[in-house]
Amino acid sequence: MEEMKQLISETEETLIPYFKNIEDVAYENQEKVLNAFHAVKATENDLQGTTGYGYDDIGRDHLEAIYAHTFKAEDAIVRPQIISGTHAITIALQSVLKYGDELLYITGDPYDTLLEVIGINGNGIESLKEHGVAYSKVDLKQDDIDIDAVLNNIKPQTKVIAIQRSKGYDQRPSIDLAKIERAINQIKAKHPEVIVFVDNCYGEFVEKREPIECGADLIAGSLIKNPGGGLAKIGGYIAGKKTLVERCGYRLTAPGIGKEAGASLNSLQEMYQGFFLAPHVVSQSLKGALFTSLLLEKMDMRTTPRYDVTRTDLIQTVSFDTKEQMILFCQSIQQASPINAHFSPEPAYMPGYEDDVIMAAGTFVQGSSIELSADGPIRPPYEVYVQGGLTYEHVKLAVSRAAQKLRTQQLV
Numbered sequence: 334m335e336e337m338k339q340l341i342s343e344t345e346e347t348l349i350p351y352f353k354n355i356e357d358v359a360y361e362n363q364e365k366v367l368n369a370f371h372a373v374k375a376t377e378n379d380l381q382g383t384t385g386y387g388y389d390d391i392g393r394d395h396l397e398a399i400y401a402h403t404f405k406a407e408d409a410i411v412r413p414q415i416i417s418g419t420h421a422i423t424i425a426l427q428s429v430l431k432y433g434d435e436l437l438y439i440t441g442d443p444y445d446t447l448l449e450v451i452g453i454n455g456n457g458i459e460s461l462k463e464h465g466v467a468y469s470k471v472d473l474k475q476d477d478i479d480i481d482a483v484l485n486n487i488k489p490q491t492k493v494i495a496i497q498r499s500k501g502y503d504q505r506p507s508i509d510l511a512k513i514e515r516a517i518n519q520i521k522a523k524h525p526e527v528i529v530f531v532d533n534c535y536g537e538f539v540e541k542r543e544p545i546e547c548g549a550d551l552i553a554g555s556l557i558k559n560p561g562g563g564l565a566k567i568g569g570y571i572a573g574k575k576t577l578v579e580r581c582g583y584r585l586t587a588p589g590i591g592k593e594a595g596a597s598l599n600s601l602q603e604m605y606q607g608f609f610l611a612p613h614v615v616s617q618s619l620k621g622a623l624f625t626s627l628l629l630e631k632m633d634m635r636t637t638p639r640y641d642v643t644r645t646d647l648i649q650t651v652s653f654d655t656k657e658q659m660i661l662f663c664q665s666i667q668q669a670s671p672i673n674a675h676f677s678p679e680p681a682y683m684p685g686y687e688d689d690v691i692m693a694a695g696t697f698v699q700g701s702s703i704e705l706s707a708d709g710p711i712r713p714p715y716e717v718y719v720q721g722g723l724t725y726e727h728v729k730l731a732v733s734r735a736a737q738k739l740r741t742q743q744l745v
């Protein structure tokens with residue numbers, strides 16, 4: 334107990350300058366969001382929402398304008414009818430890719446759920462592949478986009494280049510905006526007509542800029558991750574060039590209707606308030622990730638990224654030596670959740686995964702990963718992905734208890 338207290342206090346001491354940096358980013362992003370609220374003159378009425386067709390849903394339109402303003406995009410779609418990040422990305426890709434076109438991913442394999450969307454895995458039904466869209470990828474080289482290989486792989490059919498900012502649940506590093514900007518500049522210099530799409534999931538408000546400012550044409554993400562600020566109960570967004578966002582609107586609803594319809598029901602108030610809180614909530618998650626990284630490193634576990642490297646997303650990986658350590662860690666995180674803390678997660682089969690997966694998440698919003706959660710497949714190197722946390726204090730509590738338990742049971 335005393336030893337753990339000592340470790341925690343040393344950890345927080347070391348993190349002071351890094352926390353200061355996170356606070357600076359949150360401050361700038363808070364100002365950006367506030368300015369966006371002012372630019373569209375958000376009113377109390379905007380929080381109300383509509384029913385039925387949702388014509389003249391001024392609150393919805395203003396919220397979309399706030400997203401566009403904040404992300405420096407020409408236009409945005411922000412809807413409860415977009416059910417997840419995967420759905421938002423799917424709409425974006427299906428809107429711009431047509432028969433005969435090629436999609437080129439330049440950050441290696443895409444996120445798991447997108448494999449079926451593209452048609453790499455699964456039964457192919459309604460995949461891009463079934464609709465005649467070809468797919469190809471370029472792997473990262475030395476933890477960066479392999480720009481020479483990308484330029485060599487662009488064909489006349491290459492319509493969209495996709496960049497995944499966050500590593501998601503992969504072992505590669507996340508790609509920060511400086512790297513994304515460098516790659517886009519080099520691509521656009523030679524191929525100005527290629528559309529650059531960025532999967533922005535887990536990235537919003539981690540840096541002072543967003544991908545559109547780095548040259549991306551279209552971005553998408555989930556409201557039960559960063560931009561929902563922990564309050565949004567559902568939703569996804571797409572932002573970017575007006576002509577492309579218009580297509581996405583037609584794809585989401587129907588040609589001719591597009592963004593004009595789609596009732597927001599009761600979702601607006603929490604989407605507005607969540608977006609307002611998002612820069613701060615993201616800073617809390619980030620502080621929690623740094624704490625997790627350094628405390629567990631001090632206890633001889635392997636953590637990536639380390640506490641002192643530049644981050645562009647919320648994901649913290651912890652590698653354990655044994656299955657027992659990994660399971661105990663995830664169970665301890667669940668025990669420190671506000672909801673379902675008395676249930677214990679067990680490794681189990683999950684569609685889309687080869688190995689059993691353990692998932693700890695006692696969240697207010699189902700599957701929300703801006704709330705603290707920990708999960709991973711049970712196979713060497715026994716990696717657990719820890720992400721989110723609505724408050725730094727909660728992450729500190731949960732991770733400290735998990736660390737203490739590993740010590741008490743002599744697993745580390």
Ligand SMILES: *Cc1c(COP(=O)(O)O)cnc(C)c1O
Binds near residue numbers: 420497499532
């Ligand atoms: C979470 C995530 C997605 C998919 O989002 P869901 O809301 O889970 O469908 C896509 N890409 C990345 C990088 C993600 O982290």
